[in-house]
Amino acid sequence: MNETQHNEKQNLETVTLGGGCFWCLEAVYVELRGVEKVASGYAGGHVKRPTYREVCNGATGHAEVVQVTFDPSVISLHDILRVFFTIHDPTTLNRQGADVGTQYRSIILYHDATQQQVAREVMDEMAQQRIWPNPLVTELAPLGDFYPAEEYHQDYFARNPKQPYCQVVIAPKVAKFRKQYFQQLKR
Secondary structure, eight states: OOHHHHHHHTTOEEEEEEESOHHHHHHHHTTBTTEEEEEEEEESOSSSSOOHHHHHTTOSOOEEEEEEEEOTTTSOHHHHHHHHHHHSOTTSTTEETTEESGGGOEEEEESSHHHHHHHHHHHHHHHHHTSSSSOOOOEEEEOOOEEEOOGGGTTHHHHOTTSHHIIIIIHHHHHHHHHHTGGGBOO
16 A cells, blocks of 8 residues: 555645754644644755755755645644745745755645645635734745655654754754644654
8 A cells, every 4th residue: 555545544634844854744744633744845946856965055946845744634724834834934945044045945835726726715814914024925825746865864853852953953943832822742
């Protein structure tokens, strides 16, 4: 049984999101109630099976992304995307903090027309509410190929909490997320 058949059997949905370093997004989404799986990887580029080094060089066109598999009876795509727009800065083109390059762009790679519509709705909502002082630059595009990142990138924050990048960049984002979304955490 492939992943799509497995998701359909359990009524799960998957969305692909990029908002800077995939380690940061993964660290947040794994704690969200209703999220069944988060996989770090690469999407939105033109090279088959890119490596981390190739993606970091910026020549493949890929973004660092996470595929978030969730149970829509527990958490809606609207809420998954609302979290997305609060855990990264969707107003900086090809940049998140000190991470600079197209691989760090803000991007929603929708899997179907319904996801595309929901993404547009949430993007409009964010713009109307002026959550961010500047306009959104988040790219909205259909998902092409998704390539899982190398194994050492999966569960990176959980496996490397003492690593300096984790302590300085990821831990504060996770703490802010936990405070803001306390009612929606798994534990």
